[in-house]
Amino acid sequence: MTTYIIRRLILAAIVLFLVSVFVFLAMRLLPGDPVLMYMSASSVQEITDEQLAQVRHQFGLDKTLPMQYVDWITGVFRGDLGKSILNRSPVIDEILRRIPITAYLGILAFIVATIIGIPAGVLCAIRRGSWLDNFVTTLANIGITVPVFWLGIILIYVFALHFRWLPVMGYTSPFDDFWLSIKQIIMPVFCLAVGPIAGNARQARSSMLEVIRRDYIRTAWSKGLTERAVIMKHALKNGLMPVVTLSGMGVGTILGGAVLIEQVFNIPGMGRLAVTSVMNQDYPYVQAIALVMAISIVFSNLLVDISYGWLDPRVHYD
Amino acid sequence: MSIEAALRTENTPRVSELRRFFKVFFSRGVVVFGMIIILLFIIAAIFAPWLAPYDPDKIDMNNALLQPGKAHWLGTDALGRDTLSRTIYGTQISLIIGLVVVVLGSIVGMTLGLIAGYFGSWTHAVIMRVIDTLMAFPMLILALLIASLLGEGIRNVIMALSFAMVPAYARLMCGQVMTVKENDYILAGRSMGASHTRIMLRHLTPNCFPPLIVMMTMMLGTTILAEAGLSFLGIGVQPPVATWGNMVNDGRQYLLTNPILSFAPGLAIMLVVYAFNMVGDGLRDALDPQLRGVI
Numbered sequence: 001m002t003t004y005i006i007r008r009l010i011l012a013a014i015v016l017f018l019v020s021v022f023v024f025l026a027m028r029l030l031p032g033d034p035v036l037m038y039m040s041a042s043s044v045q046e047i048t049d050e051q052l053a054q055v056r057h058q059f060g061l062d063k064t065l066p067m068q069y070v071d072w073i074t075g076v077f078r079g080d081l082g083k084s085i086l087n088r089s090p091v092i093d094e095i096l097r098r099i100p101i102t103a104y105l106g107i108l109a110f111i112v113a114t115i116i117g118i119p120a121g122v123l124c125a126i127r128r129g130s131w132l133d134n135f136v137t138t139l140a141n142i143g144i145t146v147p148v149f150w151l152g153i154i155l156i157y158v159f160a161l162h163f164r165w166l167p168v169m170g171y172t173s174p175f176d177d178f179w180l181s182i183k184q185i186i187m188p189v190f191c192l193a194v195g196p197i198a199g200n201a202r203q204a205r206s207s208m209l210e211v212i213r214r215d216y217i218r219t220a221w222s223k224g225l226t227e228r229a230v231i232m233k234h235a236l237k238n239g240l241m242p243v244v245t246l247s248g249m250g251v252g253t254i255l256g257g258a259v260l261i262e263q264v265f266n267i268p269g270m271g272r273l274a275v276t277s278v279m280n281q282d283y284p285y286v287q288a289i290a291l292v293m294a295i296s297i298v299f300s301n302l303l304v305d306i307s308y309g310w311l312d313p314r315v316h317y318d
Numbered sequence: 319m320s321i322e323a324a325l326r327t328e329n330t331p332r333v334s335e336l337r338r339f340f341k342v343f344f345s346r347g348v349v350v351f352g353m354i355i356i357l358l359f360i361i362a363a364i365f366a367p368w369l370a371p372y373d374p375d376k377i378d379m380n381n382a383l384l385q386p387g388k389a390h391w392l393g394t395d396a397l398g399r400d401t402l403s404r405t406i407y408g409t410q411i412s413l414i415i416g417l418v419v420v421v422l423g424s425i426v427g428m429t430l431g432l433i434a435g436y437f438g439s440w441t442h443a444v445i446m447r448v449i450d451t452l453m454a455f456p457m458l459i460l461a462l463l464i465a466s467l468l469g470e471g472i473r474n475v476i477m478a479l480s481f482a483m484v485p486a487y488a489r490l491m492c493g494q495v496m497t498v499k500e501n502d503y504i505l506a507g508r509s510m511g512a513s514h515t516r517i518m519l520r521h522l523t524p525n526c527f528p529p530l531i532v533m534m535t536m537m538l539g540t541t542i543l544a545e546a547g548l549s550f551l552g553i554g555v556q557p558p559v560a561t562w563g564n565m566v567n568d569g570r571q572y573l574l575t576n577p578i579l580s581f582a583p584g585l586a587i588m589l590v591v592y593a594f595n596m597v598g599d600g601l602r603d604a605l606d607p608q609l610r611g612v613i
Contacts (some may be wrong), residue, residue, distance in 0.1 A: 011450075015447065015450045015451050017453060018447060018450075018451035019451050019454050019455075022451055022452075026463055026464075026467060029467065041340075138522040140587070141348075141592065141595065141596070142592065144595065145539060145588055145591040145592040145595050146588050147543055147546055147547070147550075147566070147584055147587045147588060149547065149566065149567075149590070150566050150580065151583030152589065153566065153569075153570060153573065153580050153584070154457055154581070154584070156573065157573055157577050161573060163576050175354065181491075239484060252456045252457075253456070255456045255459070256456030256457055256458040256459060257458075259456075259458050259459065259462065259547075260458070260547055260550065263550075263551060274462060275462075275551050275553070276537065277554075278462055278465070278551075278553055279552070279553075281466070283466070286462070286466055287463075288431070289459070290455060290460075290463050290471070292460050293455065293456055293459055293475050294454040294455050295454075296396070297454050297455070297456070298454050301454075
């Protein structure tokens, strides 16, 4: 087990290193000179070559690429993600303000996806071919194909504009006004969760069906166990293993969805920052967000891998 | 006959592969439904100039924000452009981008996966770590990052999306190759002196293909969804070109009075993505080797 975890940790470290290299190179491969961009943003009218060289030296851009990477990555470890091109404020401050918002919505969506999606899939597998199965399967197939930004707009139309049950958009911290906050996040959280709910339900259904056909389940039935015991004690354990893997991938879906959903519901999280930064060509933000999201996905995958090894004793630890 | 029922019937005579394929493929209603939807959208894309009742870009301020009616079945937007015509023309952008991205992404991805899976050892390690790295980014963020570096325009959207789709193909292909290359006929080919390239192209690729066809079909849907997302955010194909994504976004301002402006293009996105997914499901069943020679 320890070797397995260490192996996974090493792999994750390699991927994290490559992620940082990729993000760094993306920044350097910008069309256009970052220095010129910086200078023109500060409205300097005439720039001499000497001034340019000076600024270049000041930013360490006259060093070799590997040295620039070392400079950048040590900065990242010290919490220095560069400065905004637009307003010169440190990128890290804004990122730290926005991480909790996206994380809050994301974690809620993840929980909703798990507690709705998995039981729904299991239920379908048990009552296979029933109207319930057909209904849920159809819903799940729609759930993995619906454009979430459009779903958000429909929800706004129905629940906010038509029935006036929920506020149209916006975000309030639960510490400022708890009930308003809850009302505001119902629709965005549901939109973020729709894809993972459907994915979990489909995966849970198909892997449960696989398990139910096995010999040991037939043995359990023939021993005269109740349906409850067969399903809960025997089938679920093996049936839900693949679901664990898939729910890890749900983290990526949720973070990607946040980009769209935060735009629809006007939520000041990382996703919305990513979009406005792309619009303003404020690249340091785009890179910082890509880095933060990739890191969280690498860690959630690591968590899934480790829990997989812990849940399933058959996983080889070599 | 459902697939399961077919599996259970033993001693059924063998039938030709092609007939079996079609029989399984068309055995499910949703798959047929998906095929019909896809055909309709392809027709809409090709014959858009004849099918669309109006010029999709013609501004007519006298007829702005009309409700659906006889003259304009789906109403008009804030500039008086016909929503139905724009939705029909939007089909072109979505399908073209979907198709090109699937071709580009799968060629690059499958090549990488083929090389990684066939040569194994450090080649495998290097390629797959790079793939793992790209997979660590949410697809939309990766596309956003690349689109932001390349700039706007249809060509750059295609590049960004293709790049974002490569890892999925590479990973599937690599896994396939690693299984298929263990077969004796690969060893036989090697012992007869076939080159690596020949083995990879003539023997491995065709035998790895079935699951990839399924994936490519479903990826058509995924790509169309991602493109719609990008143009919804205003980063993809730029106005005034009608795309479903930017139509949904434009319509958002008039949600209270003219909800159809957002509803119609969004429904088109959902229908076409759903259709590709269902057809992919049908292909998976029809290409399932377990059913070979049974039905």
